């Protein structure tokens with residue numbers, strides 16, 4: 001047996017292959033295509049304190065090497081999540097990470113307090129980087145602002161009984177500044193990156209492709225940029241990094257680990273290939289075996305310069 | 306629902322820009338029913354092709370349980386459908402399906418089936434199932450842009466009790482919208498059920514007629530899709546429910562919805 005385990009925020013995950021929030025639901029549907037127990041962790045779709053309807057359609061567009069989305073955090077709210085999703089998560093062997101967003105410090109902390117009581121949740125991912133919703137009174141996204149990032153991470157850290165992973169946006173001048181702010185505010189890990197703000201136009205109708213006009217770009221098109229950002233942040237902070245952005249196959253996953261990721265998340269790839277997560281896991285396992293890697297630390301951040 | 310690699314038995318042009326693709330697959334033939342769809346990963350043929358990134362949804366056109374095959378009927382409108390039209394007999398195609406809910410067929414005196422353009426694709430299997438179940442008389446109303454889009458008429462004539470055709474340019478049938486002759490039939494106060502698939506304005510009009518004549522209508526809708534299985538929340542349609550108006554997903558909760566529940 002190859003040892004694929006990885007440690008993040010004091011938690012030992014069986015392997016570094018996680019799902020990306022919003023791209024896997026909470027696992028029930030894709031559980032019909034793959035064995036969920038094999039995954040390192042399932043990261044659930046972001047939830048908010050109160051239910052949200054999400055944005056008007058169209059919410060999806062195809063683009064070269066990726067896709068645009070403007071879902072807008074449609075979800076049933078924390079209470080509904082605890083009532084309807086947690087019983088399912090309880091039955092799974094895989095660790096569950098729950099993603100939380102809010103419009104204010106209070107919305108974040110109230111949601112976190114409710115989730116504190118749910119034993120089976122391993123960690124919380126704090127989504128301060130969704131490009132498709134309003135971020136309180138901030139012009140732009142919480143994680144585009146060093147102070148707002150610090151304020152929210154500090155506030156959730158104060159009330160949370162669970163490790164905190166900060167999920168940040170690539171739409172900044174210098175992502176290391178935001179990463180440092182997360183670390184200083186007490187984040188246990190950083191998840192990067194969320195989608196890039198983007199748009200598209202139908203030249204026949206001259207209308208935007210998305211109902212919300214702008215949305216987020218994901219998929220293979222963003223991978224090289226995500227990779228570069230992970231490498232930069234790896235060289236700046238001490239807390240572990242969970243790499244996400246355009247990972248389509250196991251080679252991509254290894255690249256992220258070599259650039260410093262302690263784990264990776266698979267997002268858009270699931271839509272194209274519903275068995276992507278386990279396909280990637282198999283490839284990573286084979287790579288570890290063939291290269292006689294005994295521990296992920298032998299690989300993490302070890303690009304040869 | 307499964308993801309499988311299926312063999313293409315044939316992929317033939319049957320009219321201008323319209324192709325019929327047959328797939329060999331036991332599981333899909335056994336499980337698929339009228340109104341459900343499959344999600345196809347369209348392969349690039351040449352380096353210069355702009356292959357679509359996401360899968361493309363297509364209605365199940367006809368199911369042949371004996372021969373373990375299903376067919377898709379599609380029109381070339383963009384890069385994905387163009388590349389699909391270039392696939393050939395013997396090629397492998399990555400297909401997820403069957404997906405979605407499909408039509409519910411209940412006994413009724415008259416079944417009024419209204420198609421607009423490529424809406425005929427999933428409705429052919431519906432006609433076949435109603436006929437096989439001997440569920441009632443079939444009135445088939447086919448509307449299209451022009452005569453090129455009116456396909457499989459001789460096949461459908463064998464199954465339907467009545468076929469009415471209209472086109473926008475009058476190249477075949479009356480030159481008007483298909484909802485006009487359909488309303489004439491509905492006026493007769495029938496004990497009937499309506500089924501429709503086609504462009505948004507046509508479906509909206511059918512929903513209006515169904516309400517006016519108090520007849521239950523099932524409409525098959527379209528929305529841009531990514532996952533096709535209800536995960537990404539990318540294909541919403543606003544639906545009236547007891548808890549208020551909420552978004553449901555066309556891929557998972559549909560593509561077939563009751564006309565009276567839809568908020569236009």
Ligand SMILES: Cc1cc2nc3c(=O)[nH]c(=O)nc-3n(C[C@H](O)[C@H](O)[C@H](O)COP(=O)(O)OP(=O)(O)OC[C@H]3O[C@@H](n4cnc5c(N)ncnc54)[C@H](O)[C@@H]3O)c2cc1C
Pocket residue numbers: 062202204342357361362363364365377378379380381382383384385386387423426427526527528529530560
């Ligand atoms: C559940 C479902 C079932 C479907 N079944 C069938 C079927 O049986 N037969 C069939 O021919 N088509 C069907 N469609 C439509 C089909 O999926 C699209 O035609 C296809 O995805 C277009 O892909 P493309 O890459 O060729 O075009 P794209 O490059 O994606 O689009 C080209 C242009 O056409 C427009 N366009 C794209 N999709 C549509 C659409 N659905 N309606 C109107 N304009 C559109 C785009 O806005 C763009 O301007 C179905 C769609 C859904 C959601």
Ligand SMILES: Cc1cc2nc3c(=O)[nH]c(=O)nc-3n(C[C@H](O)[C@H](O)[C@H](O)COP(=O)(O)O)c2cc1C
Pocket residue numbers: 020021022023045046069071073099127130167193194195217218219220222244245246247265266267268269537539
């Ligand atoms: C349809 C869709 C929905 C998403 N929803 C969320 C979400 O709810 N919360 C979140 O933190 N990220 C969300 N994301 C971002 C992904 O988790 C991921 O960060 C991003 O897509 C980049 O990775 P990828 O290229 O592998 O998809 C979403 C992405 C997509 C495509």
Ligand code: FES
Pocket residue numbers: 529530531532533534535536537538539540554555556557
């Ligand atoms: S296409 Fe993903 S929810 Fe419908």
